[in-house]
Amino acid sequence: MFYPFYKSIKDRIASQVKDLKDTQWFNDQYSSIIHAEPIVFIEFPDIVNEQWISKETSRAAIPVTIHVVSKSMADNDASISDAQVKDHDDLAVLVRDALKAYQLTYAGSSLGSKLQLTGYQAAHQYKGWLVVKLFFTTKQTA
Structure with missing residues (x-):
């Protein structure tokens, strides 16, 4: 269900963003422990709802x-240097642009609509990580 999407995204990132240690x-x-960094994680939703558009065809928006x-x-006062923030931001921009x-394609076939960027967020709750x-x-019709 999700593997073709995952593999297409992973391969695209690997071909376009050379500074990453891994994509998982x-x-x-x-x-747990993150063994390699910088790294990208690809997350799919718990549930994807399908909308039936005919008796035999459904459509789903997949976030x-x-x-x-x-x-x-971090320094002793828990501050993070501007250089670290800039390097991380530059990496995020490369991934976004890629x-x-x-x-998305898998085994030579299109998986649906093109990926559409809907937003971005700096997540501050992960201590020790930027x-x-x-x-x-993306939208898929089946």
Whole structure:
């Protein structure tokens, strides 16, 4: 169900963004150990609702969240240097640009509409990590 989307996104990021150590399926890695960084996690929703547009055809909007993650090396006062913030932001921009309007394909077939960037967020709750979440949507008709 989600693997073709995951693989297409992972391959696109790998071909366009060379500074990443890895790209992985999101599985709440923040509560465990993140072994390599900078890294991207690809997150899919718990539920995708389908809308039937005919007796045999359905359409679904599939949200995808991309986590761009870098380790933050805080100073004694817990501040993070401007250089670290800039490097992380530059990486997030590269990932965003690689995926914005990207046509997802798998095994030579289109998976639906192009990825549409719907928003982004700086996530501050992950102590020790700089995290930018990029929110995309694609539409699939089956």
